[in-house]
Amino acid sequence: MRILKFLLRKEFRQIFRDKSILAMIFLMPTIQLIIMPQAANFDVKNVNLAVVDNDHSTYSQRLITKVSSSGYFRIVDASPSFKQALRSVEDNEADLIMEIPAGFERNLVREGSQKLSLAVDAINGTKATIGGAYLSRIIGDFNNDIRLQWIQPGRFNDMTVIDVTSSNWFNPLGEYYFFMVPGILVLLLTLVGGFLSALNIVREKEIGTIEQINVTPIKKWQFILGKMIPFWVLGMLIFTIGLAIARFVYGIIPVGSLVTLYTFAGVYMIALLGFGLLISTYSDTQVQAMFVAFFFIMIFILMSGLFTSVDSMPPWARAIAYMTPVTHFIDVVRMIVLKGSGFADISRQLLYEVGFAIVLNGWAILNYRKTS
Amino acid sequence: MNQTQEKAISCRELTKQFGDFVAVNKITFDVEAGEIFGFLGANGAGKTTAMRMLCGLSYPTSGQASVASFDVYKQQESIKKTIGYMSQKFSLYENLTVLENIEFFGGIYGLSDKELKLKSDELVSTLGLGPEARKLVGSLPLGWKQKLAFSVAIIHEPRIVFLDEPTGGVDPVTRRQFWDLIYAAADRGITIFVTTHYMDEAEYCNRISIMVDGKVEALDSPGNLKRQFNTDSMDDVFYQLARGAKRSAD
Numbered sequence: 007m008r009i010l011k012f013l014l015r016k017e018f019r020q021i022f023r024d025k026s027i028l029a030m031i032f033l034m035p036t037i038q039l040i041i042m043p044q045a046a047n048f049d050v051k052n053v054n055l056a057v058v059d060n061d062h063s064t065y066s067q068r069l070i071t072k073v074s075s076s077g078y079f080r081i082v083d084a085s086p087s088f089k090q091a092l093r094s095v096e097d098n099e100a101d102l103i104m105e106i107p108a109g110f111e112r113n114l115v116r117e118g119s120q121k122l123s124l125a126v127d128a129i130n131g132t133k134a135t136i137g138g139a140y141l142s143r144i145i146g147d148f149n150n151d152i153r154l155q156w157i158q159p160g161r162f163n164d165m166t167v168i169d170v171t172s173s174n175w176f177n178p179l180g181e182y183y184f185f186m187v188p189g190i191l192v193l194l195l196t197l198v199g200g201f202l203s204a205l206n207i208v209r210e211k212e213i214g215t216i217e218q219i220n221v222t223p224i225k226k227w228q229f230i231l232g233k234m235i236p237f238w239v240l241g242m243l244i245f246t247i248g249l250a251i252a253r254f255v256y257g258i259i260p261v262g263s264l265v266t267l268y269t270f271a272g273v274y275m276i277a278l279l280g281f282g283l284l285i286s287t288y289s290d291t292q293v294q295a296m297f298v299a300f301f302f303i304m305i306f307i308l309m310s311g312l313f314t315s316v317d318s319m320p321p322w323a324r325a326i327a328y329m330t331p332v333t334h335f336i337d338v339v340r341m342i343v344l345k346g347s348g349f350a351d352i353s354r355q356l357l358y359e360v361g362f363a364i365v366l367n368g369w370a371i372l373n374y375r376k377t378s
Numbered sequence: 379m380n381q382t383q384e385k386a387i388s389c390r391e392l393t394k395q396f397g398d399f400v401a402v403n404k405i406t407f408d409v410e411a412g413e414i415f416g417f418l419g420a421n422g423a424g425k426t427t428a429m430r431m432l433c434g435l436s437y438p439t440s441g442q443a444s445v446a447s448f449d450v451y452k453q454q455e456s457i458k459k460t461i462g463y464m465s466q467k468f469s470l471y472e473n474l475t476v477l478e479n480i481e482f483f484g485g486i487y488g489l490s491d492k493e494l495k496l497k498s499d500e501l502v503s504t505l506g507l508g509p510e511a512r513k514l515v516g517s518l519p520l521g522w523k524q525k526l527a528f529s530v531a532i533i534h535e536p537r538i539v540f541l542d543e544p545t546g547g548v549d550p551v552t553r554r555q556f557w558d559l560i561y562a563a564a565d566r567g568i569t570i571f572v573t574t575h576y577m578d579e580a581e582y583c584n585r586i587s588i589m590v591d592g593k594v595e596a597l598d599s600p601g602n603l604k605r606q607f608n609t610d611s612m613d614d615v616f617y618q619l620a621r622g623a624k625r626s627a628d
Binding site for chain 2: 008009011012013015016019020023024213214215217218219220221222223224376377378
């Protein structure tokens with residue numbers, strides 16, 4: 007225990023003496039947590055729309071007005087032909103083309119139906135698909151308006167309209183922040199914890215001090231604990247700062263208990279530090295460790311369900327997602343913070359993290375050798 | 379094992395191989411307790427590799443060796459308790475102060491708070507570090523760093539200390555001071571195992587061995603070696619042996 011005390015004292019002295027590490031630990035999460043949720047917003051606005059009106063009728067005008075007044079679209083081009091409208095898509099000016107065929111009004115009135123064509127520039131997939139969905143809905147609305155106008159009520163009573171209203175549980179206003187902030191908090195904890203722990207031991211290898219440690223009678227577990235405890239404390243500190251920002255900047259107050267949240271975060275941090283230590287035992291230089299850590303953390307983040315839903319991934323990808331500790335933590339943070347889930351609800355994920363922690367740390371300790 | 383009981387170090391055909399490359403090739407020698415033993419050789423001759431095996435940092439490929447009568451295969455952790463080691467690379471923490479380094483290394487060798495206090499005061503006065511004791515080690519001149527590294531390597535009063543080119547890049551005056559420290563340690567009964575490229579330093583040793591291409595080619599007192607090679611300078615002895623080397627410098 008006495009040896010551990012000296013290790014910890016040394017480690018904390020070094021951390022608090024290194025200004026760039028301090029900045030990385032405190033400033034980066036703060037700034038990113040304030041900037042990223044504002045920017046990483048999936049609400050689509052200002053979709054650029056090119057309109058090709060081949061009908062030039064009152065109805066086509068009414069449809070165009072309805073679309074442009076919805077607030078989601080900006081009409082950037084009114085071309086006489088589809089070909090020309092396509093050019094504005096090629097020039098990156100328009101994301102969507104809506105083509106109204108000739109005879110639109112006549113067919114609507116006479117035959118009660120008319121086809122419209124929408125062409126979507128799928129390069130910016132999210133913007134275009136969501137924009138396309140909005141547009142379809144507006145056209146659907148327009149369709150209803152006309153039906154009400156032309157078809158006398160009572161005559162077609164059998165044509166009941168199903169009106170769907172939805173309400174967002176646990177996030178009543180559908181605020182993006184509520185969804186993103188807890189996720190980004192996890193991401194920052196992952197970055198700081200994963201990189202710092204991966205780089206730290208390798209740094210000692212590079213400057214040669216690890217050899218001086220290896221030639222002492224220090225035990226492996228003492229050395230590893232001496233490295234893990236400081237970063238664990240820092241991680242929990244960052245987590246706390248993050249929760250405070252969530253509270254005071256975004257007004258997100260965890261619905262569930264803080265004890266559950268911190269217990270999970272604590273176990274997650276141990277798993278993550280084990281991951282960092284494992285990388286450091288395999289790397290000889292900081293550059294190597296950096297690249298390897300970057301590779302895995304990229305996968306962790308992209309597969310974690312932070313930006314996309316894990317449930318809609320193909321089965322093999324879902325398998326990978328479940329193999330990464332980040333996935334479960336993001337899931338659980340959202341559950342506890344937004345839904346107020348308790349220990350019983352998250353026990354499966356907690357078990358996963360405990361498993362990760364044991365495997366990663368056990369592997370790291372086995373692979374760290376004082377004698378090569 | 380019986381006849382090696384009182385030896386500080388004893389090697390029998392100790393070998394280290396990396397793939398096809400035989401870094402250390404069946405070296406055999408003994409180091410008596412209390413001796414200052416010079417371990418010479420050109421760059422790449424295998425000195426550091428041999429030293430790392432004796433310190434329990436690396437497993438030998440074959441052969442036997444014991445340090446303070448502990449086996450290098452099975453009892454590395456016991457060896458580590460009884461030795462001090464100063465590597466070729468400066469390996470104190472540059473972003474800790476002198477006192478913090480002393481406290482850390484003393485602490486992990488199990489010194490008590492009282493012993494730590496005593497050792498710190500003693501080191502600061504013998505090294506003549508006044509106010510510098512509270513400065514970061516990184517800001518000290520190289521000569522002081524090396525003297526400090528040596529003092530830290532023997533802070534726990536080991537029975538044997540291994541020094542890997544401790545005076546590389548250090549000016550002659552500081553080198554002389556460094557050797558004063560080595561003599562003081564030897565007087566306290568610490569066995570010194572030292573590698574060097576300076577032939578004047580070789581003269582300070584009780585006995586020296588010269589390694590060429592992984593083998594120990596000569597082993598005797600400096601005086602005897604000079605007689606054996608029929609010359610009056612160690613430089614010449616080293617040159618006669620090392621020019622036959624096939625390995626290029628690293």
